Amino acid sequence: MFRDSVLLRLSVILVVVAAVLFAGCCCCTPGPTDYCGDGVCDSWEDSSSCPEDCGTVIFPTPTPLPQYTPSTTPLNLTEAKWTVMVYLDGDNNLEGYGLDDFNEMEAVGSTSDVNIIVQMDRTEYMDWLFGGDWSETRRFRVEKDYDTDTITTLHVQSLGEKNMGDPETLIDFADWTMTNYPAEHYALIIWDHGAGWPIVAIDDDNGEDGITMDELSYALGEIKEKNNDEKLDIIGFDACLMAMLEVAYQVQPYADVMVSSEESEPADGWDYTPFLQALSADPDMGSHELATRITESYLDYYQVVNKDESVTLSAVDLNKLDKLTTSVDAFSLALVDAMPEEGNWRQMAQATTYSEKYGGDYYGYLDLKDFANMVSYFTNESSVKQAALNVSMAVDEVVISNVHGTEHKYSHGLSIDATEYAAVQSSDYPDLEFSRANSWSSFLRQYYGVKEERQEEIAMGAPGGIEKVEMDVSDEIVSYDYPIEIAANVSGTDIKEVDLMVFQEVMDSSGEPWYLLIDYAEFDAPVYQLEDGSTVDYWVDGNNEFYADWDATGLATVDDEGYVFTPLLPEGRGSDLYFVDGTYTVNATGEQFEGSLVFSGDSGELKYIWNYDEVSEVIPEKGDTFSALTLGFDLEEDSDIFDVEYEELVYGEEGWYIDWYLLEDGYYILAIYAEDFYDNSEVDFEYVYVANEEPW
Numbered sequence: 001m002f003r004d005s006v007l008l009r010l011s012v013i014l015v016v017v018a019a020v021l022f023a024g025c026c027c028c029t030p031g032p033t034d035y036c037g038d039g040v041c042d043s044w045e046d047s048s049s050c051p052e053d054c055g056t057v058i059f060p061t062p063t064p065l066p067q068y069t070p071s072t073t074p075l076n077l078t079e080a081k082w083t084v085m086v087y088l089d090g091d092n093n094l095e096g097y098g099l100d101d102f103n104e105m106e107a108v109g110s111t112s113d114v115n116i117i118v119q120m121d122r123t124e125y126m127d128w129l130f131g132g133d134w135s136e137t138r139r140f141r142v143e144k145d146y147d148t149d150t151i152t153t154l155h156v157q158s159l160g161e162k163n164m165g166d167p168e169t170l171i172d173f174a175d176w177t178m179t180n181y182p183a184e185h186y187a188l189i190i191w192d193h194g195a196g197w198p199i200v201a202i203d204d205d206n207g208e209d210g211i212t213m214d215e216l217s218y219a220l221g222e223i224k225e226k227n228n229d230e231k232l233d234i235i236g237f238d239a240c241l242m243a244m245l246e247v248a249y250q251v252q253p254y255a256d257v258m259v260s261s262e263e264s265e266p267a268d269g270w271d272y273t274p275f276l277q278a279l280s281a282d283p284d285m286g287s288h289e290l291a292t293r294i295t296e297s298y299l300d301y302y303q304v305v306n307k308d309e310s311v312t313l314s315a316v317d318l319n320k321l322d323k324l325t326t327s328v329d330a331f332s333l334a335l336v337d338a339m340p341e342e343g344n345w346r347q348m349a350q351a352t353t354y355s356e357k358y359g360g361d362y363y364g365y366l367d368l369k370d371f372a373n374m375v376s377y378f379t380n381e382s383s384v385k386q387a388a389l390n391v392s393m394a395v396d397e398v399v400i401s402n403v404h405g406t407e408h409k410y411s412h413g414l415s416i417d418a419t420e421y422a423a424v425q426s427s428d429y430p431d432l433e434f435s436r437a438n439s440w441s442s443f444l445r446q447y448y449g450v451k452e453e454r455q456e457e458i459a460m461g462a463p464g465g466i467e468k469v470e471m472d473v474s475d476e477i478v479s480y481d482y483p484i485e486i487a488a489n490v491s492g493t494d495i496k497e498v499d500l501m502v503f504q505e506v507m508d509s510s511g512e513p514w515y516l517l518i519d520y521a522e523f524d525a526p527v528y529q530l531e532d533g534s535t536v537d538y539w540v541d542g543n544n545e546f547y548a549d550w551d552a553t554g555l556a557t558v559d560d561e562g563y564v565f566t567p568l569l570p571e572g573r574g575s576d577l578y579f580v581d582g583t584y585t586v587n588a589t590g591e592q593f594e595g596s597l598v599f600s601g602d603s604g605e606l607k608y609i610w611n612y613d614e615v616s617e618v619i620p621e622k623g624d625t626f627s628a629l630t631l632g633f634d635l636e637e638d639s640d641i642f643d644v645e646y647e648e649l650v651y652g653e654e655g656w657y658i659d660w661y662l663l664e665d666g667y668y669i670l671a672i673y674a675e676d677f678y679d680n681s682e683v684d685f686e687y688v689y690v691a692n693e694e695p696w
Contacts, residue, residue, distance in 0.1 A: 081283035082290075083115040083183035084276070087173055089164035089192035091121040092204040093616060097267045098122075098191065101238075102142070102151050104272035109144025113283035115181040116142035116276065119173045121164045123204055137162035139173070141181065164192070165201055165209030167219035174223040185287065186227065187234035188255075191269070193616050194239025196365060197246040197417060197432060201239070202614070213250045213432055220254035231255050233287040236294065240264040240616070241359050243314050245368055245416045249325060249434035252318045257287045257400065259294050262367060262415045263312040263358045263408055266608060267617040270294065270313075271301035291315035292401040299403035308607065309405030310577060312358070314413035317400050324394040325438060327387070328416075331372065332439035334387040336446055338379070345450050346494045347378040349677035352418055352447075353496060354536045356410040357572045360579065360596075362612055364419045369395040369412035370534075377530045407575050410534055416440070423448045455678040465676040467492035469684045473550075473670065479692045480662055483551035486670065488523075488684075494676045495539035498523045498546075502554065504565075505667040506632075514634040515669055516644060519554045520567035550670065552690045556661045557597065557628060560652035563661060566628040568599065576601045578658070580628050583645060584609065587623030597626060597656060604658045624651040662692040 086105070090098030102118060110116045121137040138155035145152040157176075162169050174188060190211075194200040199210040211219070224231060235255035237247075242260035251258060274297035279290055295313045302308040338344045351374035356367035369392050376388040399413035422429040423444030435441045458465040474485040490498050502519035523546060525537040556563035557580060568578040579596040586592075593613040600607055609618040609626075625648040632644040649656060671685035 078112070080111075080115050080181065080183040081113040082185045082187065082279060083117060083177060083181045084187045084189065084279070085174060085177050086116070086118045086189045086191055087164070087170055087201070088118050088120040089190075089201045089203060091123045091164060091206070092193060092202060093123075093611075093614065093618070094192065094267060095123050096619075097269060099151060101191070101269060101272055102140075102153075103148050105142045105276060106145045106151065106153060107148065107273045108142075108276040108280055110141050111280055111283075114276070114280050115177075115183060117177045117181055118142055119164075121162055121203065121205075134158075136160050137164070137169075139176070161205065163203050163206035163209055165203040165206055165211055167211055167215040170201075170211065170219045171222045171226075174219075175226045178223075178227055185233040187236060187287075187290070188223070188232050189234075189236040189238055189270075191238040193614060194237055194242045196241040196244045196359070196363065196415075197250075198428065200237060200242060208614075212428070213247065217250050217254070217433065220251055224254045233257065234259060234291055236260065236270075236291075238265070238269045241363060241365060241415075243312070243316070243414055244365060245325070245328065245414050246432050246434045248316055248318060248321055248414065249437070250432065252321050255318055257291045258316045258318055259291050259313065260316075261311070261313050262365070262404075262411055262413070263310060264610065264617070266302065266306070266308050266311065267619060268301070268306055271297045271305075273297075274300070288315070288317070288400050295401040295403045299405070302405065310407040310571070310607070312402075312404040312408050312411045314402040314411075315400040316414060317398050320398045324391070324398045324414075325434070327390040327394040328368070328440060329438045331375075331384075331387040331391045332443040334381075334384045335375070335443045336439070338381045338384050339446055339450060341381070344379070344381065344384075345447070345454070346677060347380070348375065348447060349451070349494070349496075350378045350538060351375040353677065354538060356408060358408075358415055360571060360610075364417075365415040366418045367408075367411050368414045368416045370410045371416070371418065373530060373532055373534070374536065377536070407571065407577055418444060420444075420448050451678055455680060458676075458678055458680050464493050465678055465680045466490070466495065466674045466682040469672055469674045469682040471670070471672040471684045471686060473686045473688060476687065477689050477691055478550065478552045479690065480551050480553060483549045484688065486548045486550055486672075487545075488547070488672045489543065489545050490539070490672070490674045491543040492674075492676065493541040494678065495541070495544065496675050496677045498525070498539065498544070499673045499675075500548065500550075501567075501671040501673055503633075503669040503671065504663070505669070512634070513667075514632055516632045517567055517630045518565035518663075520569065522570065523548070552663050552692055553660045554663050555658055557599075557626075557649060558654075558657050558659055559649040560654050561650065563659070564628065564646045564649065565661070565663070566646065567630055568658065570601070571598065577607060579610075582626050582628040584611070584618065585625045585627075585648075587621060587625065595626075597628075599658045606656045620651045620655070622651055622653075625649060626651070626656070663690045665690055665693050 088098050105116050118140045122135045124135040137159040139157040140153050140155050143153045190201055192201045197213055199212055202208055202210040232255040234257045235251050237260040241264055243262040248258050275293040278293045292315060295315055298313040302311045351371055355371040355374050358365045372388040372391040376385050379385050395412055395414060402413035404411040429435055430441055468491045470489045472487045478484045500521045501517060503515035504518050505513050506516050507513055525539045527535050527537045529535050554565040555568055557566045566580045568580050571577040571579060577598050578601050579598045581596045584593055584595045593611050595609060595611045597609055598607045609620060611618050627645040627648050630644050631641050633641050668688050668690055669685050670688055671683050673683045675681040
């Protein structure tokens, strides 16, 4: 299942994990004793380059920690200020990043005031990495060290292989930790893949089992009971897409603060060293301050060390969530009441379409406040506008800290599922605690029901939707030196988008032509400013005329051996990231999965690779291949649209990137495609001949 982007629309018509290494001073002790300057040694050998006036350099002999067995588990019954529990499910393709994060924790280590307790499960396929030759589940009280590449903390328990996707495993870990490492405050961080409300903590070695929301609330309820019926101070998700209202509502009874990301997280995840250092230095800090330190250090890492402007992270006060969920319930009912009135559904569709999204169209989760702001902007109903405003203000009240990169500048800290999957197709969404207690599901069911009815009516000839698409070109022959002008006219109501599509004529073995999609670009609609200063571009009802130059070039994906022209789509509203879907093959294992390459539109560089099957980022290795997926059609009567995979791109010395290239000489179809909010569409096209090489 690929994102319902260009492929679905066309079928209608045809991220080194790098912790901050403070190596400024070469002359210092690698132990906790006196050192020279403000730096930290990278290795024991650094002393050879110490200046003469460095002072005394002391290299303490580290005392190995004892090797404990489950029957001799150490007790630390002296109550600490904080115990940070990290449920680190590395039993998947994120294992190496889990080991890196463990090293980030070791850069701080536990103290008498702060326990850092990790339960880590590793996969049997990657146990040579960093932390020794083991693949089972182990428990650690993290000790401080100065080796940023290797885990030196000795485990205090080895549990054998455990299913980290089983809620009982989570309960047992938290119970054991709170018994052996009691504290005034507890933070529980669930580390792994995540997909928002459907699942978190996926264990590959146990049939890709994961923890569902029902299982999560059950586990947290048991943990709360074992903690003398006290809530956790912080529940954190170092996992993708978990900052959802649905998730927050599920965990609300069991924790005071939730820290999580609206968007997919880069594989590096959280930066553990800075916020653990801050906690170690000030163990009296409260949950709000610690949660804020987590979010701020996350943004700092992705703006300074490993630049990525797509990141989001927020901290939410779960004790204030009731007001927000009540306002969302009232908002949902107001939308339901207003929907039958003419034009109101379209305004809701505009808000749904143009709001900030996460996980691309594949997930399509909406930023809750941005959606409310959009509804308020588009609606003419005073009751709906007021209900939307109440939601917007309630989000501000519940969010403690919210950070994001420029790729998600309309992020406010909590998302919500507004997809047709949640409304109609999923049997699990209606069973969520949030869905049972809120009218949001009722709104979604009615919204998509009206959409389906209206789609059928327009298809049968009822007025509305796209009425006419016309295009003209200034010449039938085009080259880079002699571009042509495209003039287009799109008229109708409820216009969702207008796109330019470029199809290359290809001859089959019998000499018959068919057409391959090689380029795709969305035309920019007029831009309007919202009350909060943000902007949105959309097409107005009636007649829309626009013009564009076309110079017979195309955007191609490039490897060491060459390039292929691939249709790329923007990641979302105002985004400079562009993705292409396809099939990824891991050279080392032969594993294949559906995914996408995501590139910077500005620099052309590959930003990250996304695995749809496992909801995770992929780090490419030499020899890995990617076959971009596009569509083709022929001109035979009743011909179907068919999928086409390009030739494989191989990841080599230069990696993959995108750049502009001259199109080959030959015949092409330029098509203007328009789609309304009901998924009905119209298209007009012109044949042109590209003559980049042949003389006029």
